Amino acid sequence: MKPTTIFVSSIVAVFLGAVGVQFVPGATRADASGTAAAAPAATQPRQAATQPDATRVAAVLPATGPVAAPPAGEGPDVARPLETRPAVPAPRLSQVAPAPAPAPAPAAAPVQSAAPPAVALAGEFRNADAGHKGSGRVEIVKTEKGYEVRLAPGFATTRGPDLELWLVYHGDPRKQSDVTKSKYVSLGRLKSFTGEQTYAVPAGVDPTAFKSVVVWCEDFSVLFASAPLKAAR
Structure with a gap:
């Protein structure tokens, strides 16, 4: 074989080795006629690797992280890194804001009790005569809303028609004439013949200027009972 032929064969062998084909020397020979005949097994393809080359796999794998098994149906040369997520750090105690302290309950305002009514004047009922009687205590009381005339629980008078309660100037x-000849103010119809009762004094009337309270029959102008007023003790 000529030197040129040997040099060309070497180059071809290197090229075929790079592409995965093994070159067998003597792949070509000259027959009796001087023409080159191809050998039956001049070239044989390299058997495909069934196992991944360690160098090639190392080049595919990432620098860190485990390798997941290849999915079904894919070749052994495929290597995928497992998906990893960074762990969330737990909050430090200094990063947790403390719960706000509950606001103190407002102090309850003191309950101011209303001042007791002031009794300005008071008196005791007495009979007008044997057929017209009355008994019990009466008071002139000053309240926040004005003056009131109050009959005590022990009040009682003889029953009669159209009885009223009057404030009279006569002491x-x-x-009968002591009432009719004096100035008076009617507080209205008597609410009951017995028991505790309250009557409002009309606005603009000063009850402390009057000197007695009487039970008066308006229909017949008859005095039933009277109570001279004095300063309350």
Whole structure:
């Protein structure tokens, strides 16, 4: 074989080795006629590798992280890194804001009790005569809303028609004329013949200027009972 032929064969062998084909020397020979005949097994393809080359796999794998098994149906040369997520760090104690302290309950405002009514004047009922009687205590009381005339629980008078309660200027009325000749203010119809009762004094009337309270029959102008007023003790 000529030197040129040997040099060309070497180059071809290197090229075929790079592409995966093994070159067998003597792949070509000259027959009796001087022409080159191809050998039956001049070239044989390299058997495909069934196992991945360690160098090639190392080039595919990432620098860190485990390798997941290849999915079904894919070749052994495929290597995928497992998906990893960075762990979330737990919050430090200094990063957790403390719960706000509950606001103190507002102090309850003191309950101010209303001042007791002031009793300005008071008196005791007495009989007008044997057929017209009355008994019990009466008071002139000053409240936040004004003056009131209050009959005590022990009040009682003789039953009669159209009885009213009057404030009278006379200091000690004992008969009908003592009332009719004096100035008076009617507080309205008597609510009951017995028991505790309250009557409002009309606005603009000063009850402390009057000197007695009487039970008066308006229909017949008859005095039933009278109570001279004095300063309350």
